[in-house]
Amino acid sequence: MTSNPESLQYRRARALGPASRLFYREPLHIVRGIGTSLFDADGVEYLDAYNNVPVVGHCHPRVVDAQNRQAGLLNTHTRYLSDHIVDYAERLLATFPADLSNIMFTCSGSEAVDLAVRIARHGRAGTGIIVTENAYHGTTAAVAAISPSLGTGQPLGADVRVVPSPHRLDDVASAFPAAVQTAVDDLNRHGHGVAAFIADSIFSSDGVVSDPVGFLCGAAEVVRSAGGLYIADEVQPGFGRTGAHMWGFDRHHVVPDMAVLGKPMGNGMPIAATVLRPDLAEQFGSQIRYFNTFAGNPVAIAAADAVLDVIEDEELIGNAQRVGAYLKSQLQRMSSDLPRISEIRGAGLFLGVDVVDDDGRPDRGEADRLVNGYRDARVLIGSAGQGNSVLKIRPPLPFSMNDADRFLTVTEQLLASR
Structure with missing residues (x-):
């Protein structure tokens, strides 16, 4: 320097x-x-x-214009009724499998993952989280504790287990679910139980893994059999990045219990979300008060809606x-x-x-x-x-x-x- x-x-x-x-x-x-x-x-x-x-793309004129127009009208929290947030929520949810029909807005991918982990642990007997060996899921205290890529200076949680990156395994279709089963067994042996397995569906921090298509299905089945959930981290592979599909998990022909989205959602505006099954939203929301002041604010929603327009029209x-x-x-x-x-x-x-x-x-x-x-x-x-x-x-x-x-x-x- x-x-x-x-x-x-x-x-x-x-x-x-x-x-x-x-x-x-x-x-x-x-x-x-x-x-x-x-x-x-x-x-x-x-x-x-x-x-x-x-x-x-940087500074796409349609996105910039949408957020500028909304900034000149109103920007506030989501405690008031708004056509825009409901219209956008319905539009975005229509791109997901029917089982994922609720959305909770946040300001960043880290917050979305943090919320998903809270929901996964709420009402479950187990608290354990399973991740890949070099995973990165965010920067809040709870999410840093499930992000091995942050290094040895950031300890993982006592109830966090890591599995090998899929590209280091032979016969991934059987070896990766088997590795997840080993992690489940170890969590149970230590009295933690299992709340969730979370994976970026292209394993970007592990060095990018896309094939063989479908190997995530077996991992999801293992975790669900143990009473846990599968959370798809779509912050990096989402919004059509992997081609052919809107969401990375679609390539694997698997439906997650929750999906987390990040700032590509608004082309850089601070908007993100947790998309989830309605029974999970009901169980969590009926017992825990959740409010995030700027999550889903009108300017960010305007940008996010324009992003969908551009993805479709271009x-x-x-x-x-x-x-x-x-x-x-x-x-x-x-x-x-x-x-x-x-x-x-x-x-x-x-x-x-x-x-x-x-x-x-x-x-x-x-x-x-x-x-x-x-x-x-x-x-x-x-x-x-x-x-x-x-x-x-x-x-x-x-x-x-x-x-x-x-x-x-x-x-x-x-x-x-x-």
């Missing part, structure tokens, strides 16, 4: 402290965004192949499937002659690329070199998985074939420079 006391980076570190970290060895000063492009303070343009929050789910398939196939073609790339996984516009050393072991250093190499070539991606040895490619949904070709050109240059 620069030691110049007048630099923005120095002032940021002094004011925000060490926990608020920046991306890239040479951090970016981004001041503007439009579509799949971000611009820094010098006007340099970067292709965004990482940010899922602006799901319909056929972004189909775009995610088409462009994502092209991107994945071209990366697989390139990787066939590259020993440092061992596997490419994913669905739609959500891909993970394994980076390994000459002995085939995960290579964090090479992955870091590539992430920063992309940044220097004005393309933005991230990393994931244990040790951050997986390249994480997760652009806004309007990512075009031209965007994909630009990404692939940079990829070829970076891999050739090794």
